[in-house]
Amino acid sequence: MSLSEAVRPPWMIRTRSMYFVILVVAFVVFSAIVASGITFEADDAASRYFKSVHGSNPSIDMAMIVITSLGDVTTLFILGIALTIIRRTRKVGMIFLIALVVIVVLVMYIKPLIGREIPPYGFEPASQLPENFSLESDSLAPFAAGFSYPSGHAARATALAFIAGYAIYNKSKKMGYAIWAFPVIIGITRIYVMQHYPTDIIAGFMFGGLVSVVLSNAMKLDEPFFLSRIKGKEDRAF
Numbered sequence: 313m314s315l316s317e318a319v320r321p322p323w324m325i326r327t328r329s330m331y332f333v334i335l336v337v338a339f340v341v342f343s344a345i346v347a348s349g350i351t352f353e354a355d356d357a358a359s360r361y362f363k364s365v366h367g368s369n370p371s372i373d374m375a376m377i378v379i380t381s382l383g384d385v386t387t388l389f390i391l392g393i394a395l396t397i398i399r400r401t402r403k404v405g406m407i408f409l410i411a412l413v414v415i416v417v418l419v420m421y422i423k424p425l426i427g428r429e430i431p432p433y434g435f436e437p438a439s440q441l442p443e444n445f446s447l448e449s450d451s452l453a454p455f456a457a458g459f460s461y462p463s464g465h466a467a468r469a470t471a472l473a474f475i476a477g478y479a480i481y482n483k484s485k486k487m488g489y490a491i492w493a494f495p496v497i498i499g500i501t502r503i504y505v506m507q508h509y510p511t512d513i514i515a516g517f518m519f520g521g522l523v524s525v526v527l528s529n530a531m532k533l534d535e536p537f538f539l540s541r542i543k544g545k546e547d548r549a550f
Contacts, residue, residue: 320534321481321488323474323521327529335525339518346461346511347426355509359431362504366436373437377447380501382494383465384448388412388472395476404479407531411471414523419467420451422519423459428512430460435506450507463508466516467523469495474524478533495520 325331345351366373381387392412395405435447449457450464473492481488499513508516528534 319482321478321485324478324528324534325525327526332522332525335518335522339515339522342511342515342518343422343426343461346428346515351509351511355511356431358503358510359433359506363431363433363506370437376501376504377437379497380447380465380505380507383469383498383502385412385416385452385464385468386448388468391472401476401479403531403533404475407527407533408472408475410531411475411520411523411527412468414527415464415467415471415520416452418523419462419464419519420453420456422462423451423456426461427459428461428509429458431506431509433506435504447505447507450502460508461512461515462519463499463502463512463516465502466495466499466508466513467520469498470517470520471524474521475528475533478528 325335389409389412392405392409395401395408398405430450450460451457473495477488477491480491495517499508499516502508502513503510
């Protein structure tokens with residue numbers, strides 16, 4: 313059964329739908345609220361709590377470092393290339409790679425616009441990290457590296473869950489829903505390692521969803537991907 317014939321997962325909405333308009337408005341309003349500073353006390357309290365548990369369990373600290381690295385640009389870019397190389401997941405990989413580029417570029421410019429600095433407490437794991445090891449900054453551009461809103465890691469992880477999850481959903485609904493645990497876990501680790509506040513993560517979820525909806529509709533994720541065969545043979549969908 314082709315993707316176009318399969319049941320659409322609930323997160324696959326149309327760009328011309330009311331749900332998409334609500335998502336856009338929610339992101340804009342939420343960003344304005346965060347920029348006003350209204351959420352700072354609650355965000356800061358959450359950061360101070362996570363700071364208080366640093367070093368209490370070396371295994372947890374190391375697990376957080378490993379897991380949060382799965383949301384790095386480099387890691388997800390390699391995954392996107394792998395998905396693109398595999399014929400059956402080529403369209404998913406292509407859309408995901410484009411989503412990565414769009415998110416990285418747009419987040420880089422949104423961060424200075426909101427102007428919220430990363431939590432000041434710093435991450436101090438119990439275990440000694442390898443020499444020259446450092447957590448990847450949420451933005452690769454120096455002018456945006458010190459800002460935290462929205463979370464690029466959460467946005468990229470959401471894009472993966474949205475796009476790859478769509479293909480998985482048509483094979484297994486349970487696994488399609490299960491992949492959404494990935495952005496949630498990445499979000500928690502980013503708060504733990506003092507790179508983001510909770511509202512940065514929420515905004516990252518929304519922004520990653522927005523980009524994914526637009527690209528998935530524009531590039532017709534729900535339709536089969538056709539490749540012309542060599543020597544004029546008929547196209548084959550997969």
